[in-house]
Amino acid sequence: MARLSDPNLVLAREIISRYPLPKSALIPLLHLAQEQDGWVSAEAMEHVAELVGVTPAEVVGTCSFYEMFKREPVGRYLVNVCTNISCQLLGGEELLEHVEETLGVTAGGTTADGMFTVSDVECIAACTEAPCLQINYRYRHRISHDQFDRLVADLRAGNLDDEVPPHGTLARVRQRIPVGRGAGSVAPVGGVEPAWITSRPAPPPPEKPS
């Protein structure tokens, strides 16, 4: 697909400026690329490499380590079904089977209409709410097979468009540091002791033994 668009480039530069070293923005920029295209393309990785000043190979190295970055297109909705221990004990594996049967694909696969990609994922921190799954990282707690079927129908009908953005958009609220309010990123070299460490009154001298 593509390099970052002009508005995303502005955002990318702002994100880079928050970090002491540009390479720290690598993962946030990969998220930005994935938000733009729904997946992370080779062109996007090359662009990120240029922006943070590393080789494209280093970007691929980082990108390929993390589960959430998809280097090939996936469905509009990523269905992540937890099968780890707490969910396994309460029907997580049966839920995954149901999801696979309902959508007609096995874990890792995408439906022919490009709507759904199914994943068998590790613990997603909803252990007391088992079995659980996520649609594009939005939780569904204690979900029954019937509820899943209704969820699929709702997603296909577009009834949940407000709640569940297409794959790639993680958070719909971004941090913004207001101009003039931010303390600024602090480079790892040439640092000085912060003022507040010594600006308060010194402790009173210990009392002399009488």
Next chain:
Amino acid sequence: MDHQPAGPATAREAVVTITEHPKIITARLEHEDAHTLRRFLATGGYEGLRAALALRPDEVVGEVKDASLLGRGGAGFPAGVKWGFCPPGVWPRYLVVNGDESEPGTYKDRILMERDPHQLIEGVLIACYAVGCAQAFLYVRGEMALAQERIATALNEAYDAGYIGQEILGSDFSVDIVLHWGAGAYIVGEETALIESLEGNRGVPRLKPPFFPAAKGLYLQPTIVNNVETLSNLPWILSNGGTKFAELGAEASRGTRMFAVSGHVRNPGVYEVEFGVTTFRDLLYAPVYGGGIRNGHELKAFIPGGASAPWFFSEHLDLPLEASAVGKAGSMLGSGAVVVMDDTTDAVKAALRLVRFFARESCGKCTPCREGTSWLEKILERILDGNGRPGDLDLLLDVCDNISPTISWPPKQTTICPLGPSAVSPIASAVLRFRNEFEAKLGGSAPVTVRVTGAAYTSKPPATDDVDAGSGAKEGAGV
């Protein structure tokens, strides 16, 4: 005793059961809008920060040391002591918040981030002030979209209101907090892997010693890595005093702590309980907590502290939720994740699922972990498929012994980080206690000659097995 769900008990939000226990970090969750600045300020928000700014930084460290606040991430190291490991005179220092909660069974940091993000932000500010950190990074697990949104909103509110950034509350204390999205990797919960990830690299742990993050961490500068729950305790400690916090609990385990009770109990839920004194029996059986094993079944085993912890059994129920007592018994409280398995649980399947997790999540840096965890998975798979061999139990334990020699507790390591040795816990627990289940799948007796020394692994069931595990549960236990 009544218990009320806190906040909206919809299908999408967890139920946090409020009891009459002292509530330190979940107090605000009874309000549906606890995540807003307005509610936060109406319920004592940012008062701990004001209290901190009225003290010298070293006095703030003193309060946290007085509180004996143990890290709530898994390793359980005293927070105040950790802060003291920064070498004097080396600047800048950084604070990194570990919000990468992903230990199987663990569900508490996500609640704190989604439902009370300002409390965490206040804790971050107090820690930065005390340690002298010039910048803070809030590393939040990528898969938690709502937590990302709630924290971003809270940070934006707090910047606008003057709680973050330049000259906070009109003082000479200035610091930026940067929200950083993770991207899916369990190993990044290990603090040096977290730092690597924050530097834009693959999340692979660093060799330590010689350098721990407090001395050389992010960009090789002094760096404090603290867990979300740990930091969320700081506002209360500064508002109420460290000694007040330490009045709760017992031994080294002070204050309160969140425990997620999941699996085969009647009331799975996340409970804030008094640390150090509440027992596992309370947590599993008290009506205000787990409420007992689900209809008509018996307790088979429970994991006391996340997937990495050796399993406990009915003879361990009366142990207090106290770090050193649990350690002596051969396991750990880890990340506050109690997973309960009843008598319907297939021990081989459960062990396989846990080991598959470690095999999938191994970063591949150390050979014993990379190779060992995947072989453990393959051997368990063939046992479960009916293709196991008589020597397989010994082979499993032999691989375990290669990853963690003597299969002891605390575990010895042949690896840089504890991920590999963690895979030993479910295997050694299941093989030694439920050997008959493995042998049934193997179609005959299988020798076990590899020596296993961990106390929980070698624990024996009580002599008489007719003890009603629930009989000792006190009504409203631990209140």
